[in-house]
Amino acid sequence: MDTQDEILRKGHYACPGCGLAIAMRLVLRAVGRKAIAVIVPSCEAVISGTYPFSALEVPAFHSAFAIAAPTAAGISRALKIRKETDVTVLAFAGDGGTYDIGLQSLSGAAERNEDFIYVCLDNEAYMNTGIQASSSTPPLSWTVTTPKGKVEKKKRLMEIIVAHSVPYAATATIGYPQDLMEKVKRAKEFQGTKFIHVLTPCPTGWKMKEELTGVIAMLAFETKVFPLYEVINGEIYRITKVPKGLPVRDYLSIQGRFSHLSEDEIEKIQQEVDIEWERLIYLAKRHEKV
Amino acid sequence: MAELLSGNHAIAEAVRLSKVDFVAAYPITPQTPIYEKIAEMISEGKMCGQMMRAESEHSAMAACISASLAGVRVFTASSSQGIAYMHEMLHFASGCRVPIVMACVNRVVSAPWAFGTDQTDTLSQRDTGWIQLYCEDGQEALDTVIMAYKVSETIFLPVMVIIDGFYTSHFIEPVEIPEQTLIDQYLPKRNLPNRFDLSNPAFLQNVVDPPNYTRFKKRQFDDTLKARRLLIEADKEFGELFGRSYGVVEPLELADAEIGIVTAGSMTSCARIAVRTLRSKGIKAGLLKIKLFRPFPYNEVARYLGTLEKVIVIDRNVSSGKGGIFCDELKASMYNLKNRPEIYGFIGGLCGEDLPPEKFEKITLSVLRAKKPWDVPKWIHRMRF
C-alpha cells in the first residue's frame, strides 16, 4: 500500500532525523508523478543523490544555487510550448537559496507569475555548508558565523512573496503532514507562482536530538513561532490552524542553538513572537472586514 | 530580398527565421534592440515563440538552460556586464550540453564605465565551454545565427554569435533576408529531446566523482573540437543554398603575402581597405579574419599564416598584464610550427575608438621596418606614425 505514491526513494543520504527529507517526501507525495523537480545546491541535493544514483522517481535537474525559480520557469514555459500542460514543475530551494541568493530570481519569476510551485525548505541556516547563518536564521540563534547568537531578526519572507500578489502562498511544517500535503495539492490548482514555505527542523544544525524533529516542528507551530497560514492573490490571509500558544520556552529549551539564552532573552523572543502573531491576526481580520 | 537593417535587427530577423520557441533576455546597451525587436515581432504575431522578461542575465540564461533541457529552441542576447553577470550560467550551459544560441554585442566591461565596443566581454568567457563566432557585419551575423543553431543542435553545445557594439549593432546596412522556406530546408525544426522524461525519470546534472567529472569534461572538450568541422559543413551548405559563406576564418590576399594582418569583428572591413591600398603600393600584405575563436581553428591559422614572415594581430580587447587575447592565442597556437612567423601584437580600438584603414597601413609599414617582435603589445592610440 502507498508505495505507488512514494516518490522519494529509500537509501538517500540525509542525516538521521532530517526534517528536510521529510518535507521533500511529503511534497513529492502530494504533487504526484506528473512532475519535474528543480533542485539547487543545498541538503536537498545531497538527499536527491549523487551520480549515477537518484532518490527521485520524477525527472529532476540540479541547477545552480541562485536560480531555482527561473530554472523552474524555463521548464514550465517549455512544457507549455510543447503543450504538455498537465505536468507540475516544482522548485525546491533551501532558506539560503530563497531568502538570500535566490531572492532576486524568485522575485522576478513571482512578478511574472511563472507557473510552478516553489517550495522553500527552511532549516534556518546554511546547513549543507556547515551551519552558517542566513537571513532566515532566527534572532539570537547560534550558528558557526554567529557564535554569540544572531543579532538580526528573521526576514519576513512571506510578506515579500505576498507583495508579489502570487495566486497562492502558504506556510507549512512537517509537524502537520496532512496540512502540508493539502496545501501542496491546493497549490496545484492555481495557475502561476505558488509558494510554500516549509519549516524543516535540522537536528544537526539546531543541535538537538535526532528524534525531536517531528515534535520540534509541532512546537514551532504551537508556540506561534511558525504560524500556519495561506494567502490568496497576495490579499486574503487565512490562518489555517490555530496554535495553542504554548510559551516559546518550550520550543527554545530543547534546542542547543538557543542554549545560551538568558531569561531576558527568552522573554524578548516571546514578546517578538507575540507581536508577529498579532500582525498576522490583524492581516487575517483585515480581510474579514472587507 | 535586401532590407536596410542594423546588425541587431539582422540578428532579430535570424531569430525569427530560426523559429525560436523561447527567448529569455534582459535589457543592456547595446544589445537591447535585439530584445526589443523580438518582443515586437512576437507581439505583432510575426514570430511565434515566447518571450520571458528575465530580471537578470543570470536568470535569463538559467531559464534558457532549463527550457532547452525540456526540448525547445532557445535564444538570448547580451552585452558587457550582462555577459559577465551570467558567467556562472555560461559554464552551466555548456556542462548541460544545451544547444543555446546567444547573440553577444561587444561592449566594454566596466569599470571605468563606458559603452563602446570591446571584445573583452566575450573573450573573457573563453573558458566557459561555448563556441564563439565573431562576425564582421549584420549580414554575417544573421547568417551565422542560423548556422549556429544547425551546429549547436547537432553537437549539443551552446554558441555565442558576436558582433561589435554600435559599429555592427547599430549601423544600418543592406541585409539580405533569406526566404523562410529555404531556411526551413536548411534548418528544419528539429524535434529536440525533452530530457525530463516522465516515463523514464532521471536526475540530471547531479554531483559526480572525479573520474566521472573528467570523463564528462573530456567528452565536452572533444565535442567542442568537432564543432569546427560541423561549422565548416554548415557554412558550405549555407553557401550552396544562399550564396554566402564565411568559413571559420577568411583569408584575403595571403597566398603570396609577406605580411599578414589578423583581425576579428567589424575592424576587418577597414583592414580589407588597408590591404587593398598596401597592395596598390606594392606591399605584399594579406589579411586573416578570425571568425571561429572556440574551438580554436589551429589548422586554418597554420595553413594561412604559417608560411608568412610577419603577422600583425590587432586586438580590440586586453588581458591586463599579458596582451591582446587573439594575439596570445595565435602565438600559442603556432608555437609548435617549424617555420613560424614573427608575431606583432597591437591593442587598439578599445571602447569603440576608431581604427580607420590608414592606421592598419601605418601599422603594417612599421612592422615591416621592425627588426624583431615584442612581447608586450603596442598600444595603437599612443603610436606616432
Added chain:
Amino acid sequence: MKKHGLFDEIMPVSKTPTSAHKTGLWGNLKPLYKEATSPCRESCPLNTDIPLFIFHMKEKDLKRAKEEILLENPFPGISGRVCHHPCEDACNRRELDSSVSVRALERFLGDYPFYEVPVSENRSPKKVAIVGSGPAGLSCAYFLLRLGHKVTIFEKESDVGGLLLFGIPPYRLPKNVLRRDLHVLLALKPQIRLNFELTGDNIFSLLGSFDYVFLAPGMGESKRLQVAGENKKGVYYGVQFLKEVKSIEDEIRRAIVIGGGDVAMDVARTIRRLKPDAKVSIFAPEKVEDLPALRENVAEALEEGIDLICGYLPLYFEGKKRIEAVIFQRTEVKKDEKTGKFLFIPLNEKREEAADMAVVCIGQKPLEASKLREIAEEEGYILVDHRGRTKIERIYAGGDIIGQKATVSLASSSGKRAAICIDMDAKRLDLPLDELYVGSKGFLSFKKYLKLEKKETRKVVGFSDLNTLPHEKIPRVDAKKEEPLERLKDFREIGYTYTKEEAEKESDRCLSCGQCMRCNLCFYLCPDVSIRRKADGLYEVDEDYCKSCGVCAKTCPSNVIEMVEKDGGAFIR
C-alpha cells in the same frame, strides 16, 4: 532501464535508485510497534479495552466496537448508565482538559443493536449452577456460556436482574435497557429457574447435580442504625424502599433520607417523584467531597430540589407512633489508615429536624446469615480466595456477598473471575492468575484468557508518555438531559444516549493511550521512507533503510512505538 542514449554519455543522467544504498546500516535501532495498556482500562474492573473500542468507533465500525466491549463486559447498556466509571477518573485526558466521557460512549454502544457473541468450542462442558441473577451471577453465567459450559441460573425473585431490577430506579436504569442487555446472555441459552429460595441445604443438593456452583445472592438486608425510635412508623430502609414502595399514601411534608450513597440519592429522588410537594432532605455522615454516591447522582438530586446536609448521623427518632423528628449528631468520618475502615466520630453538636418519614440508607448486609452457615462467616459474608473459591470445593462466590465495594462493575468482575477460574479448574489449567491481569489492579481479562490480547498489558501509558501536541483542547460532549422539573413528572429515564454525531465527536477526544489510532504520523514523518502502511492499516518497518532516528517513536501521540535493537545487531555509529 531505458537510456537517453547520447545524453547519458555527455552529461550526468542519474537513474539508479538510491535504494541500492542500505542506509539502515547507519543505525542499530528500529521502531517496534507495541500497543500497551491505557490507564482507563487498567482501572476498569472489567478490563474493557476502552481505547480500542473507541478506535473502532472512530473508524465507524460500531459492530466491532460493541464486540470489543462484549469481550469483557456483558452489559454495556447497564454500565453505560450506572457504572462508577473509575476509567474517567484515570483518564489521561484530564491533564489536557477533562476526561473522555467513556460511560456515555459505552451507553451509546450498549444501545447499538448488536447482540451476538461467539462461543468457544468446549469438548467437555461442565454444568454450573448460578445462584442469584444480579450483575455478578449474570456475568458469571455469560462468561461460562461463552466458554461453552452449561449454565443454570437460580433466582429468588420472579424475574432475573437482582439489584439491577429493583435496586436502581428506572429513571437511572430503565427496565428495557436491562432486558436489551440481557439479549446477549439469553441468546447463549442459559437455563433459568425463578422463585428459587436459597437454603443451607439446597446448596449441597446443587453440588450433587452440578459440577460447580457460583453463589451471588447479593445482600438482602438493609443495615440498621441501631438507635432509639428506629422501629416507629414512617421509618423505612433503602433497598427495601426502592424495591417495594410504589406509592406513598400518607401525607408527607418533610422526608429525611439518611446516608451518602447511591441508594440514599435514589430514595430521595424517588420520594421527590412520589410526593412532589414534600421537602426531601438527605443527611449524610460524609463530607460532600467524600460522598460514596456517583457524582452524577448527587448532582441530579440537587438539581431536582433535594437538600443535602453533610456531616450528620441520627442519634434517635422522635414521635409517638409515627416519627415526628430526627435528632442528629454532628459526625466526622475518618478513615483508619491501618484497617482502611471508616470511623464515625461523634462531635458535640446536635440538630433536630422535623420529619414525617425517614429512610435509612446506610448500606446492606447479607440476608439471614444462618442459612449459609457452612460457607459463610459470622456476619454472613462469604470469603473467597483470589480465584473466587469459597472454602468448600467446587463452590465459588462473587458479588456484594464477598464483601467488596458494592458496584455493578466490581460485581460483574467477580462473576467473570469465577467463570474463568471454573473453566481453568475444569480444564485442569494451572495458569498463574497474574498472567490474566491487565495493569496492576488485579482484575482478570477474558480477552487475555482467550489469548486474543495483542497489547503489552504490563506497561500502563501515562500522560507524560504521550505526545499531546497534535491534540487540541475540546470540551466534553454532554448528552442532552431534560430540565429537572420535567424529570420529576415520572420515572422515565433521565438524559439521552449520544446521537451518532455526538458519539463521533466524543470518541475523537480519546487520546488513544497505548492504542495505535492509525494517525499516520510515524509513516509521514519517517525521513527515510522506511515505514510502510499495510493493507490492515498497521505499519511495518524496513530495517534496511531505517537510520534509527526515532522520530516516529518520539512523535507518536499514543506511545505505541519503542526503539529497539535491530535483529541484525549493532553497526557503525
